[in-house]
Amino acid sequence: MIFMIIWILLIGYAVFFAAGRGNTSDPVLSEVFQANWAAIDPLVLTVFNSLGIFPLVFLTLLLRNDRMRWPAWPFLLVSFGLGAFSLLPYFALGNRPPERKLRTPAWLLNILQSKTWLAFLILVTIANLITLQNGISLEAYMDAFKKSHLVSVMTVDWFILWGLSIYAVYHFYPEARMKPLAFLPILGPPLVLLFNPRMKEV
Numbered sequence: 001m002i003f004m005i006i007w008i009l010l011i012g013y014a015v016f017f018a019a020g021r022g023n024t025s026d027p028v029l030s031e032v033f034q035a036n037w038a039a040i041d042p043l044v045l046t047v048f049n050s051l052g053i054f055p056l057v058f059l060t061l062l063l064r065n066d067r068m069r070w071p072a073w074p075f076l077l078v079s080f081g082l083g084a085f086s087l088l089p090y091f092a093l094g095n096r097p098p099e100r101k102l103r104t105p106a107w108l109l110n111i112l113q114s115k116t117w118l119a120f121l122i123l124v125t126i127a128n129l130i131t132l133q134n135g136i137s138l139e140a141y142m143d144a145f146k147k148s149h150l151v152s153v154m155t156v157d158w159f160i161l162w163g164l165s166i167y168a169v170y171h172f173y174p175e176a177r178m179k180p181l182a183f184l185p186i187l188g189p190p191l192v193l194l195f196n197p198r199m200k201e202v
Contacts, residue, residue, distance in 0.1 A: 003092035006160065010084060013156060020149035028148040042134040043141045044151055047158055049128045050186055054161045055079045056121055057189050058087060060112050061168045066103040068094030084160040091164065115197070121190040165189050173199055 020026060031039045032048070040048070058079060062072040068090070075090035102109070111117050144151045162185050169182035169189050176196045182188040193199070 001092075003088050007085070007088035007092060010088065010156065010160060014085075014153045018149055018156075019146045019152040021152075026148050026150050028144055029150045032150070041137065041140045041144055042131050043136050043138075044144050046128055046131045047151075048154060049131070050125070051083055051154055051158060051161070052080070053121070053125055053128060053186055054083065054158075054165070056124075057165055057186060058161075058168070060117070060121065060193070061165070061172060061189060062090075063104045064109065064112050065172045067100050070094045071103055083154075083157040084164065085157070087164055088160070091167075113193075115194060118190045118194045122187060122194075125186045125190075162186075175199070 015021070028040060028044060031037075037045060055076060059076050062068075062076060066072045070090065070093055072090065075086050078086035104112075141151075145155060146152075165186070165188070166182045169176070169192055170179060173179070173192065173196065176192055176199055178195050179192060181191045181195070184191065
């Protein structure tokens, strides 16, 4: 129920309350369409890029444990464009896993369980942080948050994805060592899996 409530609140925020929703032109979105990355604040760009990495983390967590009521792949596929808007219904509708075999093909499961894949996720996340070498300005980010509908929605989306990733680790791997690492945004879940190579999925 909690996931459905958060989903409804997220949609309500995006449609009715997010800053910049009435603007005819979104200042950040227009720069994204023009691929003018230099004109975007480094922190805004880092958060924007991380929304493309989060789905890879969830792909790893959910497909390694795809025994829920509904198949994970449709929700994961849409999450590359809609983030938490897509994943919240998955957690809401499939919170009680039935007794069934894992859906994920063995070849894909082997990839997702490999140290190479987990290292890739970690390296991509670290590479995204390089953008911040140009400086972090919370003032500039808040200014973008107030003016850009994209930034205001993606910020809330980012925090929800972070919370969902923590929940997924604790839900699927209750016996894992070093679970508090899951609180590290994006990096945490791959690190937990990396430090628990022989851990069995629930």
